[in-house]
Amino acid sequence: xRRIRFLAWAEVLHVxxxxxxxxxxxxxxxxxxxxxxxxxxxxxxxxxxYVVDFDRTxxxxxxxxxxxxxxxxxxxxxxxSLDLANEEMLRGRITLLLTIPHDFESSLVRxxxxxxxxxxxxxxxSAAGVVQSYAVRILTAYSAELGSTxxxxxxxxxxxxxDQPPVRGGGRIETPLRSRYNQTLNxxxxxxxxxxxxxxxxxxxxxxxxNIAREKELGTLEQLNVxxxxxxxxxAAKLLPFWVLGMLDLAIGLTAGWLIFDIPVRxxxxxxxxxxxxxxxxxxxxxxxxxxxxETQQQAMFVTFFIMNIYLLMSxxxxxxxxxxxxxxxxxxxxxxxxxxxxxxxVLVKGAGPAEIAGPLAVLAxxxxxxLALAIRQxxxxxx
Amino acid sequence: MTxxxxxxxxxxxxxxxxxxxxxxxxxxxxxxxLMPVIQVIIFGYAIRTDVxxxxxxxxxPSPDYATLALRARFGATSAFRIVGVLPRAADVxxxxxxxxxxxxxxxxxxxxxRLGQGLPARVQxxxxxxEPNTGSTVQAYALQVIQxxxxxxxAGSDAVRIVPDVRTRFNPTRESSNLFVPGLMxxxxxxxxxxxxxxxxxxxxxxxxxxxxxxxxLRPWQIVVGKVAPYLLIxxxxxxxxxxxxxxxxxxxxxxxVLLLLAEGVLFILVSLxxxxxxxxxxxxxxxxxxxxxxxxxxxxxxxxxFIFPLESLPWPLRAVSIIVPARWFVTVxxxxxxxxxxxxxxxxxxxxxxxxxxxxxxxxxxxFKARLE
Numbered sequence: 001x002r003r004i005r006f007l008a009w010a011e012v013l014h015v016x017x018x019x020x021x022x023x024x025x026x027x028x029x030x031x032x033x034x035x036x037x038x039x040x041x042x043x044x045x046x047x048x049x050y051v052v053d054f055d056r057t058x059x060x061x062x063x064x065x066x067x068x069x070x071x072x073x074x075x076x077x078x079x080x081s082l083d084l085a086n087e088e089m090l091r092g093r094i095t096l097l098l099t100i101p102h103d104f105e106s107s108l109v110r111x112x113x114x115x116x117x118x119x120x121x122x123x124x125x126s127a128a129g130v131v132q133s134y135a136v137r138i139l140t141a142y143s144a145e146l147g148s149t150x151x152x153x154x155x156x157x158x159x160x161x162x163d164q165p166p167v168r169g170g171g172r173i174e175t176p177l178r179s180r181y182n183q184t185l186n187x188x189x190x191x192x193x194x195x196x197x198x199x200x201x202x203x204x205x206x207x208x209x210x211n212i213a214r215e216k217e218l219g220t221l222e223q224l225n226v227x228x229x230x231x232x233x234x235x236a237a238k239l240l241p242f243w244v245l246g247m248l249d250l251a252i253g254l255t256a257g258w259l260i261f262d263i264p265v266r267x268x269x270x271x272x273x274x275x276x277x278x279x280x281x282x283x284x285x286x287x288x289x290x291x292x293x294x295e296t297q298q299q300a301m302f303v304t305f306f307i308m309n310i311y312l313l314m315s316x317x318x319x320x321x322x323x324x325x326x327x328x329x330x331x332x333x334x335x336x337x338x339x340x341x342x343x344x345x346x347v348l349v350k351g352a353g354p355a356e357i358a359g360p361l362a363v364l365a366x367x368x369x370x371x372l373a374l375a376i377r378q379x380x381x382x383x384x
Numbered sequence: 385m386t387x388x389x390x391x392x393x394x395x396x397x398x399x400x401x402x403x404x405x406x407x408x409x410x411x412x413x414x415x416x417x418l419m420p421v422i423q424v425i426i427f428g429y430a431i432r433t434d435v436x437x438x439x440x441x442x443x444x445p446s447p448d449y450a451t452l453a454l455r456a457r458f459g460a461t462s463a464f465r466i467v468g469v470l471p472r473a474a475d476v477x478x479x480x481x482x483x484x485x486x487x488x489x490x491x492x493x494x495x496x497x498r499l500g501q502g503l504p505a506r507v508q509x510x511x512x513x514x515e516p517n518t519g520s521t522v523q524a525y526a527l528q529v530i531q532x533x534x535x536x537x538x539a540g541s542d543a544v545r546i547v548p549d550v551r552t553r554f555n556p557t558r559e560s561s562n563l564f565v566p567g568l569m570x571x572x573x574x575x576x577x578x579x580x581x582x583x584x585x586x587x588x589x590x591x592x593x594x595x596x597x598x599x600x601x602l603r604p605w606q607i608v609v610g611k612v613a614p615y616l617l618i619x620x621x622x623x624x625x626x627x628x629x630x631x632x633x634x635x636x637x638x639x640x641x642v643l644l645l646l647a648e649g650v651l652f653i654l655v656s657l658x659x660x661x662x663x664x665x666x667x668x669x670x671x672x673x674x675x676x677x678x679x680x681x682x683x684x685x686x687x688x689x690x691f692i693f694p695l696e697s698l699p700w701p702l703r704a705v706s707i708i709v710p711a712r713w714f715v716t717v718x719x720x721x722x723x724x725x726x727x728x729x730x731x732x733x734x735x736x737x738x739x740x741x742x743x744x745x746x747x748x749x750x751x752x753f754k755a756r757l758e
Contacts, residue, residue, distance in 0.1 A: 133524035
């Protein structure tokens with residue numbers, strides 16, 4: 001135990017003494033959190049929209065007003081020329097083109113049914129589907145509104161076919177909508193709990209991956225090899241200081257997220273940090289395993305970057321796991337980052353308790369044991 | 385032998401040496417060649433935002449013919465997979481927290497009776513909106529199913545309908561891979577051109593061999609050309625590789641001119657290479673160069689180019705920064721050529737920006753490289 005303590009203490013001194021490393025592990029995560037939470041977002045607001053209104057009636061203007069009032073769309077142009085609209089779309093300046101045909105109001109009054117055309121610019125990717133669902137929701141709300149109030153008024157004013165008495169509520173189905181956990185649809189409340197995981201992972205893995213490789217480069221590893229330290233003790237001593245550092249990073253990140261972005265903390269913090277304690281062992285062991293395998297810090301950086309890249313992209317951090325191809329979903333079960341992202345979001349945003357996250361937590365524990373064993377096995381005290 | 389030919393043969397020698405260096409470092413070579421291939425696969429299969437197979441829970445306290453009919457409709461829609469029927473709405477939270485359900489519809493008691501009496505009948509749609517976009521999308525799906533049913537039972541009544549006729553332009557199937565491949569080209573080119581160049585030049589500095597090169601009869605520009613030409617070639621080959629792989633595996637279309645795309649590619653490689661040279665000229669150790677290339681070129685390419693995250697979603701300070709990110713312009717150009725098939729008439733502005741960047745960076749980088757000579 002004393003041997004572990006001495007080596008661990010040496011490691012702490014290394015980190016504290018080197019200002020650059022200290023800044024790297026304490027300040028960089030905060031900067032990343034600030035930039036990433038703003039940059040890594042699929043949030044959709046102010047969709048640039050072009051309106052071609054051939055109808056120019058109360059009903060068509062009412063529809064356009066509903067689009068503006070929703071706050072999701074911003075009308076960047078309107079005209080009565082489809083050519084102009086198409087030109088704008090080809091230039092990529094607009095995402096949605098709303099075309100209202102000339103018989104919009106009259107057919108609403110006559111048949112209680114009318115058509116509009118929505119052209120979505122799918123070049124913008126993921127936005128297209130959501131833009132469409134927003135637009136459809138506005139159309140639905142507007143038609144309900146028309147049925148109960150607007151249309152009878154319009155019909156009376158025009159007094160052409162206004163002889164139908166408005167029948168209300170006859171067997172209607174009401175659909176109250178409820179968005180659980182994120183009523184305001186704030187994208188940051190989704191991203192920040194995930195980004196915390198990414199930050200902790202990056203720091204922990206990068207720092208530990210460089211560590212043994214650096215001792216190899218400096219030649220100090222040989223000195224350690226001739227001490228009575230066992231392989232397990234060696235890995236334990238390397239792991240401990242970085243484990244504390246990782247927990248510290250999580251605490252700093254969480255405080256910042258809570259202060260700056262007002263992210264929800266609905267579940268138990270003890271549960272979150274308990275899970276982090278298990279997860280960090282796995283993340284650090286992977287870093288040490290890489291470090292024991294490679295020869296130089298350069299290679300360590302390269303390999304870590306390569307693996308982290310794949311781990312993060314396949315973790316469901318940026319895009320939902322549910323949207324991935326079936327085989328990728330299966331593969332991602334072997335990705336510890338995925339499980340901790342799930343836990344972090346479940347505990348912070350959804351207020352999940354121990355029973356709800358037992359599954360992913362058990363997987364993380366298994367990961368920690370296996371990767372630790374791998375790291376200890378990879379580190380051999382003899383240099384070939 | 386004239387001085388000129390001796391110089392050009394010296395350049396050839398440097399080129400050969402550089403090629404040997406690249407070929408000898410197996411680990412790095414594997415990473416460079418494997419990275420684009422794996423990235424295309426990951427982006428094609430993993431980075432998707434389509435919403436399918438929504439896990440739906442149903443809360444039906446008193447099943448009757450109307451709720452059963454609606455439930456059957458949800459069951460028949462391929463968009464939904466019913467994961468459970470619960471008696472109480474309070475049980476929904478547990479399913480959400482475990483991630484077993486994404487959405488729940490809650491019928492009120494005596495649903496059919498109320499419908500029959502002409503009273504409004506309520507069915508609440510609860511979504512797990514942790515991820516806001518998925519939340520909105522699954523909500524719209526459920527609304528459509530319920531409205532379809534309502535229209536059927538109220539046929540002939542006064543319900544007002546506005547029927548949207550939706551067209552999706554430029555990527556009708558909304559295939560994610562179609563959008564990612566152009567961005568991926570920018571990413572791969574940045575890694576190879578900026579990162580590798582910066583590291584390879586700094587390594588010569590660190591090991592002191594750059595001094596040897598400087599006292600050789602080679603001119604500074606020849607040293608730069610000799611060092612970067614192999615990477616230019618690798619970059620060019622991987623771009624063609626990415627296009628072919630995307631075409632074979634994901635059927636990504638290439639509507640516009642291949643020649644124009646490759647020409648713009650070369651322009652972008654020039655910009656990235658100059659950035660790499662600039663970074664190496666300003667740094668002294670491989671670690672710093674690597675870090676500089678990571679922060680200065682790769683992260684912006686990934687985050688601020690519209691490659692994964694739409695530029696429209698960025699807050700204005702970041703959108704302002706994105707203007708000086710070369711990849712932003714190249715991604716727009718590549719997407720427009722591949723998906724919309726437009727020509728220079730529509731893309732001259734982006735091309736001019738890239739040209740200006742290439743000139744400015746080339747001048748700047750050769751100047752700071754020369755500055756080391758004196």
